[in-house]
Structures are given as C-alpha cells and as structure tokens.
Amino acid sequence: MVFSKKRKEKSFSSPRIIPFDGKSPQFDETVFIDPTARLIGDISLGPGVSVWPFALLRADSNPIVVGEQSALLDKVLIEAPQGHPVVIEREVLISHGAILRDLPFLYQRKPEAWRTSGKIPGDPVHPG
Numbered sequence: 001m002v003f004s005k006k007r008k009e010k011s012f013s014s015p016r017i018i019p020f021d022g023k024s025p026q027f028d029e030t031v032f033i034d035p036t037a038r039l040i041g042d043i044s045l046g047p048g049v050s051v052w053p054f055a056l057l058r059a060d061s062n063p064i065v066v067g068e069q070s071a072l073l074d075k076v077l078i079e080a081p082q083g084h085p086v087v088i089e090r091e092v093l094i095s096h097g098a099i100l101r102d103l104p105f106l107y108q109r110k111p112e113a114w115r116t117s118g119k120i121p122g123d124p125v126h127p128g
Contacts (some may be wrong), residue, residue, distance in 0.1 A: 020060045042080075046070070046090065059086075067092065077101065 016033065017025050020041035027033075027045035037051045041059035046068035051057070055076040057064050062080040066072065067090035076094050079101035080086045086100055094100070 023059070025057075025059075052076075062086075064088075070094070073098075 016035065016038050018038065018040045023042040025039040025041070025043040025045070027043075027049065028047055030047045030049075031045050032050040033039065034051060034053045034055070036053045037055040037057075039045075039051070039057045042063040043057050043059045044063065044065045045051070046066060048069040049066050050071045052072060053074045055072045055074065055078075057066075057072070057078045059080045061082040062085040064078055064080045064086045066088045069090055070088050070092045072078070072094045073096045075097045077099045078086055078088075078094075081101065084101075088094065
C-alpha cells in the first residue's frame with residue numbers, strides 16, 4: 001500500500017490511550033481500537049491495525065511496533081519490558097488470549113503455514 005501524503009497521526013490521552021514517561025501511542029484514522037482495549041506508552045500502530053476487546057499493550061520501558069493490517073484479538077497482552085522491544089510485522093494475527101512479554105520477539109507473517117497447516121501466520125522469530 002502506497003500513501004501519497006503523510007498519514008495523519010493521532011496522539012492523545014483518554015481512558016484507553018495512556019501516555020507514559022512522555023511517550024504516547026501513535027496511530028492514524030484507519031486503526032480500530034475497541035473501547036475496552038488499553039494502550040500505554042511507546043506504541044506505534046500501522047495503518048489498518050485492529051485492537052480487539054480487552055487487549056492490553058504496555059510499552060512503559062521499550063517500544064511496541066505493530067505493522068499495517070495486523071490484528072490483535074480479544075484479551076491479548078503485549079508487554080515490552082526494559083531491554084525487550086516487541087515488533088510485529090504487517091498482516092500478522094495474534095490470537096485470543098496470547099501473552100507476548102519478556103523476550104524481544106519479531107513476529108512475522110507466514111502465509112504458507114496458514115494455507116498448508118491452518119496455523120496462525122505469526123510465528124515468533126528471536127532476533128540476533
């Protein structure tokens with residue numbers, strides 16, 4: 001997807017979008033965030049990302065980056081503690097109740113696994 005103009009970023013505080021240590025979640029108008037979800041701190045959501053009921057993204061020490069068109073389903077917990085950023089590439093599905101924390105994960109789209117095995121296209125890859 002190509003954007004001819006700079007995308008309009010949202011950055012504000014509300015009961016579900018919470019700045020921490022001077023850093024606020026960043027996203028544009030194409031992002032869906034359920035009213036029960038919470039985003040805290042240094043978070044960047046790409047275009048078309050969806051964050052579903054009761055999801056919690058907590059980036060109080062390191063960033064969380066979610067690539068375009070990815071979906072974080074119900075009750076997902078993503079935490080980026082000190083020294084452990086989390087990067088989720090484009091078009092990745094993180095399924096219901098998943099907990100991602102304590103390791104510097106890079107979640108990549110795996111379309112061939114989806115077609116052949118029925119598994120979710122988002123296997124973790126340990127960087128480095």
